[in-house]
Amino acid sequence: MDLRHLDSFVAVAEESSFSRAADRLHVVQSAVSATIRNLEREWGVTLFHRTTHRVELSPEGRALLPSARAALQAAAAVGHAVDEVRGGLRGTIRLGIMQATQGAGGISVAATIAAFAAEHPGVTVEVRQGGSADQAERVRTGELDLSFLGLPDRDLPGLDVTVLAEPAMVLVCHVGHRLAERGAVELKDLAGEPFCDLPPAWGVRVANDRAFAAAGLPHELAYEINDLATIADFVAHGLAITITLEMMLAPGVPLARVPIRRGPRLAVAIAAPAQRPSSPAARAFVTMARRHALVDGPAH
Incomplete structure (x- = not known):
């Protein structure tokens, strides 16, 4: 076993795919597959469960992954120290x-x-x-x-x-929306409005969910969309409102931007x-x- 074997193991684990791991490592897929088979033979365990459509870690593979990552990180630290001694990055x-x-x-x-x-x-x-x-x-x-x-x-x-x-984040709505001409709004003014927002792992969505929960108000999602251009298009057609960073919106889209007092940040x-x-x-x-x-x- 050498570090390249561990690198292949970690790459397949993180990509959940032999082909994507091969692309990441800049080698052919057969080389990655052969490395994993050799590791499994050497260690006497099954590292991955393979099906036609999926590759997932076995319980043994999941237990060994943190140690494999730690070994690669330790080797990288030595390389970093060498770079610092030589000078240059x-x-x-x-x-x-x-x-x-x-x-x-x-x-x-x-x-x-x-x-x-x-x-x-x-x-x-x-x-x-x-x-x-x-x-x-x-x-x-x-x-x-x-x-x-x-x-x-x-x-x-x-x-x-x-x-x-x-x-600061702003309310974004259709130019004809009832709140479009307001100088500022509060979260309570948005109660009952249909929202268009990003998926739960995106930071804007996290900030919005948390702010509404802290205020004890509903954040009623009509549409969950994972790109801002489509969200802006839905809002521009009056289907929903959203709260986001103003600079994330493409210029020229006919949307109203309204400040929010004590809004999400x-x-x-x-x-x-x-x-x-x-x-x-x-x-x-x-x-x-x-x-x-x-x-x-x-x-x-």
Whole structure:
């Protein structure tokens, strides 16, 4: 067994697919399958249950996965130390991003990555998109090195959180809606309105659910949709209202934006694991993200 065997095991476990694991490792699928068979023979256990459509960890595989991840992280730490001794940054950062990365909190994730690449050409940034709650868990487990998050909390268990901005969220409704001309609204004014919102793991949805629950008010979802452009289209046609960050909406869409007194808020942040050391490259990326937050949209 060598580290490449462990890497294959972890990749198949995280991707739930031999083909996706092969793509991730830049090898052919047959090589990944052969590695897993060799590991199972060497360890004397079945690591995965395979069907025509699914690959899932066996109980033995689930028990061994944390140790495999820990071994890979220890090996990576040695590599990071070598890089620091040599000078210069190398390696790969597995970075989680949110859906609406173009304007969350006024911060351009793409601009941050571009600036980092220009400054540290020896580092590859691999991007994986998902809901903030799911991305936070992937940082905790080691599947991601860092992730941009938009969640209500400034402090998250198991994570070292650097808050970049705390933008206000607004009511978004059809221009002919009864509340469209109001100077501001409160959550109680929205009781009984049909809402269009993102799935439960997305930060905007978490913030909305939590704010309505704290106010003791219903958050009645008529539509659950996982992209903001479609949500905006539903709202523009008067099917529902929504609460989101104003900068997440594409310009030019005929929608009313109304401030909310004591409404939901997000902490747009970048999160690293708290329980294990980050690589020099990951630490440098956090520094770059903070620098761009100050340029593009200072936290307040």
